[in-house]
Amino acid sequence: MFGIRELIAELLYPFRDIAILLAMVVFAALFSLSVWAGLFGLWLLLAIIPAFFQYLLIVVEARAAGKEVPAAGVELFSWVQNLWGLFPLVLIGAAVVTVYLLVTADQYYFAGMAAALIFMALPASLAVLAITHSPVECLRPTRLWLVARGWGPYYLLVLAVSLVAVTILYLVIEAGLPIFYTTLAILYGLLLQASVSGHALAKQGTSIELSIPDPVLPDESELLERAKRDRTIILNHAYGMVSRGNRAGGVRHVLDAISDSSDQVEDYRWFFAEMLRWDSSDAALLVAQKFISLLLIEGLDQEAAKMIVRCRYVNPDFKLLVEDRQLARRMAERLHDPELVEWLSS
Numbered sequence: 001m002f003g004i005r006e007l008i009a010e011l012l013y014p015f016r017d018i019a020i021l022l023a024m025v026v027f028a029a030l031f032s033l034s035v036w037a038g039l040f041g042l043w044l045l046l047a048i049i050p051a052f053f054q055y056l057l058i059v060v061e062a063r064a065a066g067k068e069v070p071a072a073g074v075e076l077f078s079w080v081q082n083l084w085g086l087f088p089l090v091l092i093g094a095a096v097v098t099v100y101l102l103v104t105a106d107q108y109y110f111a112g113m114a115a116a117l118i119f120m121a122l123p124a125s126l127a128v129l130a131i132t133h134s135p136v137e138c139l140r141p142t143r144l145w146l147v148a149r150g151w152g153p154y155y156l157l158v159l160a161v162s163l164v165a166v167t168i169l170y171l172v173i174e175a176g177l178p179i180f181y182t183t184l185a186i187l188y189g190l191l192l193q194a195s196v197s198g199h200a201l202a203k204q205g206t207s208i209e210l211s212i213p214d215p216v217l218p219d220e221s222e223l224l225e226r227a228k229r230d231r232t233i234i235l236n237h238a239y240g241m242v243s244r245g246n247r248a249g250g251v252r253h254v255l256d257a258i259s260d261s262s263d264q265v266e267d268y269r270w271f272f273a274e275m276l277r278w279d280s281s282d283a284a285l286l287v288a289q290k291f292i293s294l295l296l297i298e299g300l301d302q303e304a305a306k307m308i309v310r311c312r313y314v315n316p317d318f319k320l321l322v323e324d325r326q327l328a329r330r331m332a333e334r335l336h337d338p339e340l341v342e343w344l345s346s
Contacts, residue, residue, distance in 0.1 A: 010161050010199060014191045016216050020059065023072040024191055027052050028184040052187070056194040060130045063198025092118070092190075112170070119162040123197035124148050130201070131313050132276060146313055154200040165189040173217045207289070231257075231267070234302045235274055242283050264294060282313050289321050296324055301331045305340060312343075320344075 014020045032050050034041035055072050062069040095118035102111035124147045129138035137143045150157045165188070172185035177187035209257040234257045242250035254271050261267045268291035275284035288311050308328070311318040320328055325344060 007157060007160055010157065010196050011164055011192070013195050013199075015189055017069055017195075019069045019071045020195070023055055024184065024187050026072065026189050027055075028180055031162075031183045031187070032180040032326075038273055052190075056126060056190060057130055059191060059194040060126050060198040061199070063195055064127075064130065064201035066202055092122070094118075112166075116163065116166050119166050119193065120159055122190075122193045123158045123162065123200070126194055126197045127201055128313070130198075132309060137314070142316075143313065146316065150309070150313075151200045151203075154203050158196050161192060165192050189225070197266055211309055228270075231270055235271065238275075238283075239278065242278070242280075247283055247286075251283050254283075254287055255290055258290075265298070265300070268294065276314065285311055285315060285318055288318075288323075292328070293321060293324050296327045296331060304328070304331055305335055305337060308340065 014024060023310075027048065028045065033172070034044040034048060037044060051072070059069050075085075095115065098114045099111045102108075102114060121144060124144040127147045128140075128143045131147075132143075142238075148158075149159065169185055169189050172182055191329050234254060238250040238253045240250075241247075241253060254275070258267045258271065268287065269343045272284055272287050272291055275281075275287060278284065288307060292304055292307050292311075295301075295307065306318070308318075329344040330339060332344055
């Protein structure tokens with residue numbers, strides 16, 4: 001269970017992390033400039049909005065992995081970079097329209113309630129998007145509920161941070177501050193949601209695919225690049241088979257490639273994460289079943305448990321291979337995870 005010190009630490013985190021603080025100030029300046037720039041500002045917004053929302057996902061993923069949040073780079077200002085990262089815009093856009101309509105109808109109480117509810121749902125939506133990379137899943141209420149339930153007591157921390165963010169935003173807007181400070185408050189609220197979402201994921205122990213690579217030594221980079229090219233060729237061939245209706249053949253093509261690898265665990269991680277980006281997660285989950293089998297055999301209990309949790313988020317109907325269930329149950333008992341034991345028993 002979290003305490004008041006952890007709540008304060010989360011509220012101050014965007015100011016304590018220099019990368020987030022710098023991104024917040026720079027984006028606030030750019031958004032303010034777009035308001036002052038008239039017609040040119042519309043074109044500027046088309047570059048700023050996708051960059052900012054992709055940075056939100058970077059914050060979630062970095063905090064969930066316990067890594068330092070990287071600085072916002074120029075590569076964010078590309079429409080083709082992780083388009084799925086833009087889908088929180090749907091939730092926020094719906095919120096803005098709803099609140100605006102309620103305010104114009106003088107329904108201030110309901111406008112405040114709507115804003116609070118959206119801010120409470122946004123962290124779960126960001127978490128689902130970071131886990132599944134699926135724009136559909138991040139808007140599905142059942143998926144949001146799964147994440148919130150998985151957070152357990154830490155969802156109270158998420159709610160508390162959300163309410164504080166909404167209150168600060170309301171006070172800033174009511175104060176009628178200049179556009180830069182108002183924008184800064186809005187961006188603080190959104191980055192706060194991303195930050196606390198990643199923090200809750202880290203506390204829960206959910207494994208997610210990271211977009212932030214670990215640094216590699218120069219003499220390793222060429223080998224890693226070659227391995228990535230080889231994997232990509234295999235992945236593209238498998239995708240072609242699956243897209244033509246041969247899902248079993250595509251999955252077998254990937255599994256055969258992994259079986260010949262000298263680092264099967266790393267290959268499984270990479271292929272699973274990439275296959276989750278496909279239109280359907282079915283093929284990825286079939287690969288995940290085999291991956292979990294390997295993790296259980298190798299005694300990698302923590303990663304096996306995290307993979308099971310992630311697969312259940314992607315599809316609540318996910319099941320282990322029959323021959324792995326008893327082994328997985330013993331693993332869950334060793335980890336003292338009663339919820340996982342209960343699921344495996346059922």
